[in-house]
Amino acid sequence: MASPFLKRVLRAPGYGWSRGEELYVPTQREILSEWAHRLNLLHSRKAWLSVMVWSFTLLLLPFGAVFLLHYFSWKLMLAGFLYSMVWLGTHGTVYLHRYGTHRAFTFTNRYYRFVCQNLAIKIVPEEVYIVSHHVHHAYSDQAGDPYNAKAGWLYCFLAADLHQQISPTLSTKDYARAAALLNHTGVRANRYEQYLRWGSITHPARLLCNYLLNWAFWYGAFYWLGGHALATAIFGWAAVWAFGIRAHNYDLHAGGKDRRRDGLDFDRGSLAINAVWPGLVAGEWHNNHHLFPTSVQAGFLPWQLDSAFAFIRFYRLLGGVSSWRNLRPKFYERHYRPRLQRSAIPEG
Numbered sequence: 073m074a075s076p077f078l079k080r081v082l083r084a085p086g087y088g089w090s091r092g093e094e095l096y097v098p099t100q101r102e103i104l105s106e107w108a109h110r111l112n113l114l115h116s117r118k119a120w121l122s123v124m125v126w127s128f129t130l131l132l133l134p135f136g137a138v139f140l141l142h143y144f145s146w147k148l149m150l151a152g153f154l155y156s157m158v159w160l161g162t163h164g165t166v167y168l169h170r171y172g173t174h175r176a177f178t179f180t181n182r183y184y185r186f187v188c189q190n191l192a193i194k195i196v197p198e199e200v201y202i203v204s205h206h207v208h209h210a211y212s213d214q215a216g217d218p219y220n221a222k223a224g225w226l227y228c229f230l231a232a233d234l235h236q237q238i239s240p241t242l243s244t245k246d247y248a249r250a251a252a253l254l255n256h257t258g259v260r261a262n263r264y265e266q267y268l269r270w271g272s273i274t275h276p277a278r279l280l281c282n283y284l285l286n287w288a289f290w291y292g293a294f295y296w297l298g299g300h301a302l303a304t305a306i307f308g309w310a311a312v313w314a315f316g317i318r319a320h321n322y323d324l325h326a327g328g329k330d331r332r333r334d335g336l337d338f339d340r341g342s343l344a345i346n347a348v349w350p351g352l353v354a355g356e357w358h359n360n361h362h363l364f365p366t367s368v369q370a371g372f373l374p375w376q377l378d379s380a381f382a383f384i385r386f387y388r389l390l391g392g393v394s395s396w397r398n399l400r401p402k403f404y405e406r407h408y409r410p411r412l413q414r415s416a417i418p419e420g
Contacts, residue, residue, distance in 0.1 A: 078210045081203060081250050082218055083239045083271075090215035097223045103230060110233045118240055118271030121279075122233040125197065128283055129314045136308025143301035151302065152309030158379065160313040161354030163192040165380035169356075172198055172257055173205040176368040177384055177396035182258060184392035189257070193307065194286040195314045196232075198257050199273045203250055204236035208321070209365055212342035213328070219321040221343065222328035229318045240271035323347060324358040332359065338407045339363035346376070355380030360403070367399035372408070 086106050087098040098106075111126065113119045139148070167188055170176040179185040204218045211217045218235035219228045227234075238250050244264050251261035251273050261273050270276060294303035325343045326332075337345050337359040350356040355378040357370040364370075371378030387393050 075210065077246060077249055078207045079216060081238055081242070081246065082207055082235060083237050085234050093215070095215040095220060095222055098227070100224075100226055103226050103234065106234055107230050116271075117269070120270065120276045121197070121200070121237060121272050121274070124276065124279060124283075125200065125232065128287075129195065129311070132307055132311035132314055135304045136311055139301070139304035139308045143304055145301070148298075148301055148305040152305040155306050156309035156313040158353050160192055160195070160310060161350070161356070162379045162383060164196065164317070165354045165356055166383055167191075168196060168198065168201045169205070169361075170368060170370075170380060170384070172202045172254075174366045175256065176366050178394050180392055180394045184387070185258060188387065188392065190286055190289070193290050193310050194283055195310065196317065197274060197279055198254055198259050199238070200232050200236050202257070203238055203253050203273075204231075206253060209362070212344070212362065213325060220328070221322045221325035225319060225322050225327070228322035231321075232318060237271070238273065240268075242267075320350070324350060324356070335411065338403070338411075352377055353379070355382075363407070364399040364403060366397055368396040369398050369400050372400050372403045 085098070086109070087102045088096055090096050109115065111119055111122050113123055139152075171179075171188075179188065208217055208219060213220060213222060219231040221228060242250060247264055247267055254261065254273060259274060260278060262270060262275050266275060267273065291303050291307065294306050322328075324345065324347055326345050328343065330343055331345055332340070332343070333345075339359045339362040342359075342362045344359040344362040346357045346359045350358065351371065355370055357372070357376050357378070360372050360376070361367075361370045368384055369378055369381040370376075371381060384393055384396065388396075
């Protein structure tokens with residue numbers, strides 16, 4: 073049952089979530105007009121979060137240009153590709169998705185959490201991802217879903233600015249509930265008075281410091297390993313992931329079409345599909361995830377490789393994970409074996 077709090081926690085776009093009870097699909101002109109408004113710092117300082125995230129995303133592009141113009145090699149192209157497609161995706165699934173949103177596992181202590189939190193180049197702030205993802209699961213493919221694939225690609229691509237940020241008019245009680253969704257990540261929340269000023273849970277100075285320290289560390293680490301050539305290749309390829317993740321849900325919900333396959337996509341409460349590429353490179357078997365969102369493992373079938381779960385198991389061996397919930401046995405008990413039994417019964 074969806075919480076009324078989740079219905080109001082996000083800032084509604086100017087064109088609204090619905091008309092009556094039905095999803096409203098805005099025109100591209102409406103979307104772009106709202107996007108320009110949301111990024112207008114001259115209109116409101118509360119645009120800071122979108123402006124900062126876009127600024128750091130665009131700052132990745134010059135690294136790619138320098139790599140292509142001065143350091144290009146196929147070996148480094150492969151290194152950047154693997155970092156972007158496999159590690160950034162896997163890290164996002166581990167930290168932002170399974171831990172940050174669904175708390176499918178717990179870290180042994182805050183030091184292990186801090187290390188895992190910063191094991192990749194920072195691109196997506198916790199606040200932007202986690203709060204809205206709770207809403208996505210509560211209202212998947214319905215009006216109010218912040219990245220509803222039924223509303224089109226652009227609706228999803230710009231969702232981080234248009235639909236995923238918290239409402240700037242929450243009550244003290246609702247703001248405390250929204251901030252509590254991030255407590256376990258170690259993100260220091262604004263006081264209510266600061267929230268009213270900035271329209272966010274995170275203070276801009278703290279997020280800026282987080283970005284700068286994270287980027288400086290990783291550029292230095294890659295430079296130490298392979299000079300500017302490796303560092304620019306990795307940061308340049310990170311831009312591909314940074315742009316691609318914005319339309320991720322559009323693809324994983326089949327562009328708003330029902331493309332679920334019998335015997336593979338068992339969740340019927342959403343349009344999520346088990347797309348092979350995101351599953352193989354990041355452990356993002358999305359239909360399985362919607363079926364059991366709090367499971368530490370999403371690759372349920374034997375051939376469904378789950379790099380995110382593999383990393384979490386490795387981190388547990390290192391002492392970094394103290395507990396988890398693995399609902400794979402329930403998948404077999406409730407869905408897979410009953411289907412096999414039904415298919416074995418002769419018709420007639």
